[in-house]
Each structure stands twice: as structure tokens, then as C-alpha cells.
Amino acid sequence: MGGIRIPFVRIQSKEGRTPQQKEDLAKAIIETMIEQGYANKDAIRVIFEDMAKDDYYSGDDY
Known part of the structure; x- marks a missing residue:
């Protein structure tokens, strides 16, 4: 497939990470x-979604 690739990476994690931690990640x-040749630097987007503890559950919660 040709065309421009604009990858979006979505990180969903519990709230409490600092802006510096998010920037480093x-x-x-x-x-x-970039090293893997996936896309140009200016095309990659990283989105952080903070979740409150009451907004998600895992198998360990039961």
C-alpha cells in the first residue's frame, strides 16, 4: 500500500504519571x-489516556 503513513500510538494507563515520564516514553x-523504518519522525503521534482506578478492572480484581 502506498501513501503517507501517520501512525497513532495510544497509551492507556492508570493516572499519576508525570509529564516528564510521558515525554520520556x-x-x-x-x-x-524511526529505527524500524515505520514512519518519519514528524508523522508519528503518541496519545496518552489517563484512567482513574475506578474506570478499569483486571482479572486480579475478582
């Missing part, structure tokens, strides 16, 4: 995607 993800 975003940089690592972007650098890895």
Missing part, C-alpha cells in the same frame, strides 16, 4: 519506530 516509542 513518547520519545522512546518515536525513536524505536
Whole structure:
């Protein structure tokens, strides 16, 4: 498939991460995607979604 690739990476995690932690993770993800030839730096988007503890459940909760 041709065309422009604009990958979006969505990170869903519990709230409480600092802006610096998010920035560091975003940089690592972007650098890895560039190294793998996935897309150009300016095309990659990393989106963080903070979730409150009451907004999700895991198998360990039961």
C-alpha cells in the first residue's frame, strides 16, 4: 500500500504519571519506530489516556 503513513500510538494507563515520564516514553516509542523504518519522525503521534482506578478492572480484581 502506498501513501503517507501517520501512525497513532495510544497509551492507556492508570493516572499519576508525570509529564516528564510521558515525554520520556513518547520519545522512546518515536525513536524505536524511526529505527524500524515505520514512519518519519514528524508523522508519528503518541496519545496518552489517563484512567482513574475506578474506570478499569483486571482479572486480579475478582
